[in-house]
Every structure is written in C-alpha cells, then in structure tokens.
Amino acid sequence: MDYDILILGGGIIGCSVAYELSKYNLNIALIERDYDIADDISFVNTSIVYDGSETSDDVMAGLEYIGNYIIEETCKKFKVPFKKIGALRVVNDDNGVIKLKEMYDRAIKRGIKGVYLIDNKDVYDIEPNINKNIKKGLYSENIGILAPYDLAIAYAEVAADNGVIFKLEEEVLNIQNLTRGFRVTTNKNKFSCKVVINTIPHEIYIKENGKVEEKEIENKKEYFKNMSYLLVDDNYKNKLNKIVIETFDKDTFVLSTPTTTTGSLIGIKSTERTSLRDNLLYANNLLQDLQKNNINNLFRETYNKDSMLIDDSEIDKGYIRITGTHYGKITIAPAIAQMICDTIVNNLNCSLKKNFIDKRREVYKFRELGKKEANEIIALDKRYGKIICVCNNISEGEIVDSIRRPLGARTVEGVKRRTGSGFGTCHGSYCYEKIVNILARELDKDITEIVDDSKNSKIISSRIKEFEDV
Numbered sequence: 494m495d496y497d498i499l500i501l502g503g504g505i506i507g508c509s510v511a512y513e514l515s516k517y518n519l520n521i522a523l524i525e526r527d528y529d530i531a532d533d534i535s536f537v538n539t540s541i542v543y544d545g546s547e548t549s550d551d552v553m554a555g556l557e558y559i560g561n562y563i564i565e566e567t568c569k570k571f572k573v574p575f576k577k578i579g580a581l582r583v584v585n586d587d588n589g590v591i592k593l594k595e596m597y598d599r600a601i602k603r604g605i606k607g608v609y610l611i612d613n614k615d616v617y618d619i620e621p622n623i624n625k626n627i628k629k630g631l632y633s634e635n636i637g638i639l640a641p642y643d644l645a646i647a648y649a650e651v652a653a654d655n656g657v658i659f660k661l662e663e664e665v666l667n668i669q670n671l672t673r674g675f676r677v678t679t680n681k682n683k684f685s686c687k688v689v690i691n692t693i694p695h696e697i698y699i700k701e702n703g704k705v706e707e708k709e710i711e712n713k714k715e716y717f718k719n720m721s722y723l724l725v726d727d728n729y730k731n732k733l734n735k736i737v738i739e740t741f742d743k744d745t746f747v748l749s750t751p752t753t754t755t756g757s758l759i760g761i762k763s764t765e766r767t768s769l770r771d772n773l774l775y776a777n778n779l780l781q782d783l784q785k786n787n788i789n790n791l792f793r794e795t796y797n798k799d800s801m802l803i804d805d806s807e808i809d810k811g812y813i814r815i816t817g818t819h820y821g822k823i824t825i826a827p828a829i830a831q832m833i834c835d836t837i838v839n840n841l842n843c844s845l846k847k848n849f850i851d852k853r854r855e856v857y858k859f860r861e862l863g864k865k866e867a868n869e870i871i872a873l874d875k876r877y878g879k880i881i882c883v884c885n886n887i888s889e890g891e892i893v894d895s896i897r898r899p900l901g902a903r904t905v906e907g908v909k910r911r912t913g914s915g916f917g918t919c920h921g922s923y924c925y926e927k928i929v930n931i932l933a934r935e936l937d938k939d940i941t942e943i944v945d946d947s948k949n950s951k952i953i954s955s956r957i958k959e960f961e962d963v
C-alpha cells in the first residue's frame with residue numbers, strides 16, 4: 494500500500510482531519526487540486542464560531558458545541574486570532590419574540606451555558622448603538638469570531654511538520670474499491686491506500702456495480718440563500734462591539750460583526766440578490782447612520798441551509814465521506830475531525846506517535862509587536878523593518894516567512910491570506926507589485942510565472958521589453 498490514509502480535499506475539514514490523524518503512527522497524504530490549501534474558504538466568511546444554540550438540528554447543535562470548545566483551545570495553542578465576544582439576536586415583533594423564546598428553550602434543554610433571554614433595556618445596555626425598536630434579545634456569551642483561514646493553515650502546518658504529505662495541484666478523478674483497500678486515481682498518479690476520507694464536494698467513488706452513487710442531501714433550490722457583505726471601515730462611529738443579528742423573517746436577517754483585525758462586517762441574508770441601496774437600508778435598521786462612504790468593500794456569497802452529509806456507511810471497508818455547505822462548517826470541522834479520527838484509530842488499531850509536536854512554528858506579526866520586541870526582531874532580520882503593506886503595517890519579513898514556512902504561499906492570494914497584506918483601504922494598489930516581486934525572488938521564478946490565485950490567473954502575461962527589473 495502507498496498510504497494508510499488518503500484525505501481528499503484540503504479545506505478546513507480535510508486540514509483538521511489531517512491534523513488529528515498526524516498524532517498517530519500512520520502514513521498519510523492529503524490531495525488538493527488547488528495551488529493552496531483552504532482556498533475555498535471565502536475571504537469574507539462571516540467567521541462566527543457558533544455554540545449550538547441557534548440551530549434546530551440537535552446533531553449539528555452537538556457538533557457546534559464541541560467545535561466551539563475545541564476551537565478556543567486550538568486557537569490558544571496555535572496563536573490563531575479568536576475572540577469570544579458574544580452574540581446578540583434581536584427582534585422587533587411578536588412573532589420574532591416567540592421564535593427567540595423557542596431558541597432559548599432549546600438551548601436550555603441542550604444544556605448550553607451562557608444563553609440569556611433579555612428585555613430591550615438589557616439589549617441597549619449591552620449594545621447602546623443599536624438603532625431603535627428592539628422588543629427582545631437572546632444573548633449567547635460563548636459565540637465568537639475567528640480568522641478561519643488561519644485556523645486551517647495552522648492545522649495543515651502542524652500536520653505537515655508531523656509527517657502528513659500534502660499533494661497540491663493534483664486533481665482526484667476517481668476512487669475504486671480493491672480486494673484490500675482502495676485505488677485513488679488523480680490526473681498525475683495512481684495511489685493505493687487502506688482508508689479514504691473524501692471531503693470534496695462531489696462523489697467520485699466507483700462502487701462495485703461500476704456506478705458512482707451521489708447520496709441525496711437536502712439541496713433544494715429554496716434552501717439557497719444570498720449573503721451580501723459590506724466591509725465597514727474603522728472610521729464608522731457607531732460600530733457594534735458584539736455579533737448582532739436582527740431577524741426580519743425566516744429568510745431575511747442583517748448581522749453586524751467586528752472582524753479579528755479592523756473594521757466590521759455587515760451581512761445581509763435574503764432570498765433575493767440585493768443591491769447596495771437595499772443593503773444599506775437593511776443595515777440601517779440595525780445600525781445608526783451607516784453611509785455609502787463608510788463601506789470599504791462589497792462581496793456576495795451563497796450558502797445552503799443545513800445541508801451536511803457525514804456518510805460512514807462503508808466505514809468497515811475504510812471509506813468515509815463528508816460533504817455539504819453548512820453555514821457553520823468551520824465551527825463543526827474540529828468536532829467532525831476528532832470523531833473521524835477516533836473511528837479510524839479504532840479500526841486500524843494504531844498507536845500514538847511518541848515524537849508528535851503539537852506546536853505551530855512561530856509567526857511574528859510586526860503590527861502586534863511592542864517597540865522593544867520589534868527592534869529585537871529587526872536586529873535579527875532587517876526585512877522585518879521594511880514595510881510592504883503600508884495600510885496594514887506588514888513587513889517584508891512576514892511576507893518572506895509566509896512563503897518559506899511549511900506549506901508556504903505560492904500565490905499572491907496565498908500571501909494575502911497568510912499575512913493580511915492587501916486588505917487595507919488601498920486594496921493592494923501599493924503592495925501588490927511588491928508581493929509579486931518577492932514571490933518571484935523567493936520561489937526562484939520569473940515574475941511572468943507568478944499567479945494571483947490559481948493556474949489560470951496569470952498576472953503578467955509576458956515581457957514587452959527585456960529590462961533587468963520590472
């Protein structure tokens with residue numbers, strides 16, 4: 494057998510599973526078709542770590558509750574930004590009050606701590622800047638925000654340091670059952686393995702009858718929702734400090750959340766594609782005097798309500814599949830990873846590694862360092878004293894480190910996601926070209942070979958004249 498375990502897909506689920514399994518004496522590889530891992534986590538993900546109180550599904554609630562606890566511990570261990578800031582759900586009509594009461598009763602029945610049903614006066618005590626007309630609120634103190642991409646990268650880096658092989662830019666074409674184990678065919682290789690953990694969105698497992706059977710998950714059209722996001726700059730005066738969600742009806746809400754860096758994010762969920770004007774109207778139900786000129790950026794995403802499939806019906810053969818686009822998949826990923834790891838470790842009867850290193854290599858963030866610490870680091874490496882992203886104060890040293898780390902960045906987006914450069918008010922107009930040049934130098938490539946995010950995103954198509962520098 495080439496591998497004991499093949500993990501297909503390097504999203505948050507694949508990376509957290511790789512981390513959990515890397516604690517054991519197993520020969521593991523993860524196959525990802527993109528240039529980078531966790532590339533599909535949306536840039537403007539709402540980034541909320543739920544606590545199991547909001548969902549009507551008891552299984553998801555259990556996974557969220559465990560996930561919330563594991564994420565807090567993991568973020569402390571790997572120094573990933575996580576802030577348990579609490580979430581406030583507010584309503585302004587009687588029907589909404591009934592729904593909040595149902596949510597509260599469910600949370601109490603599930604034994605979720607730190608959830609309170611509160612009157613409008615208490616709502617304004619917690620968030621004085623909320624705009625008018627709130628009837629009731631539900632406050633959950635254990636809900637938080639995190640940097641989801643950073644968490645996925647941390648899991649993957651530690652897994653790689655503990656021996657998991659990451660095969661990037663390799664697309665899995667199909668999986669076939671052998672007399673013992675599986676054959677996984679990619680566009681580059683054929684691998685045999687004992688166990689397959691498939692986290693990619695579509696089914697590619699060819700059954701003994703020669704068919705690929707896609708299991709029914711709740712993918713009904715009416716479950717698809719639009720999320721419009723407004724990134725609000727730091728100058729907006731009436732910013733809310735908690736995650737606040739105002740529900741209008743079962744399909745429409747507006748939420749405001751601080752981010753783990755600067756500014757805040759406004760999300761508008763609706764069945765329709767809303768315009769900027771509509772979004773500002775929705776947002777001003779919750780916020781005071783939010784204007785167009787407070788908006789730094791706009792994004793749109795879709796998500797699917799509660800469509801998760803964790804299929805272990807063929808676990809005796811060694812096949813597990815996890816798929817779906819649940820709105821809280823980051824929250825539940827660590828809980829799913831631990832569950833899968835326990836099952837596999839039992840089935841394969843394997844032992845813990847004696848030399849497992851449960852530590853992420855240090856990341857120095859120039860903007861978070863005190864003067865003394867910054868000077869010490871600059872004395873060791875002068876590149877930490879050269880600022881590349883002026884908006885977010887990100888140094889050349891951080892960019893070089895993001896490329897040279899295990900599973901380092903190979904694209905401009907990879908550098909941006911790892912360091913936070915290019916997310917300031919200038920949207921990268923000052924630093925983009927500099928990052929391209931640093932990538933070319935560090936990867937020993939020509940700048941025409943550097944891509945933005947994937948194979949088809951070349952930045953410079955060719956030289957028009959042969960200068961020494963560009």
Ligand SMILES: Cc1cc2nc3c(=O)[nH]c(=O)nc-3n(C[C@H](O)[C@H](O)[C@H](O)COP(=O)(O)OP(=O)(O)OC[C@H]3O[C@@H](n4cnc5c(N)ncnc54)[C@H](O)[C@@H]3O)c2cc1C
Binds near residue numbers: 525534537664824
């Ligand atoms: C608008 C929106 C807001 C969200 N907000 C939150 C939130 O606030 N809190 C929260 O907990 N969650 C949130 N989520 C959920 C979360 O961001 C995603 O669902 C999660 O990142 C998906 O992770 P994954 O590992 O399951 O899937 P993916 O990230 O899709 O991973 C699958 C991987 O498989 C790879 N792949 C596909 N096909 C192949 C192939 N043939 N061969 C090899 N590799 C392949 C893909 O490139 C991809 O990297 C949100 C999602 C959306 C859309």
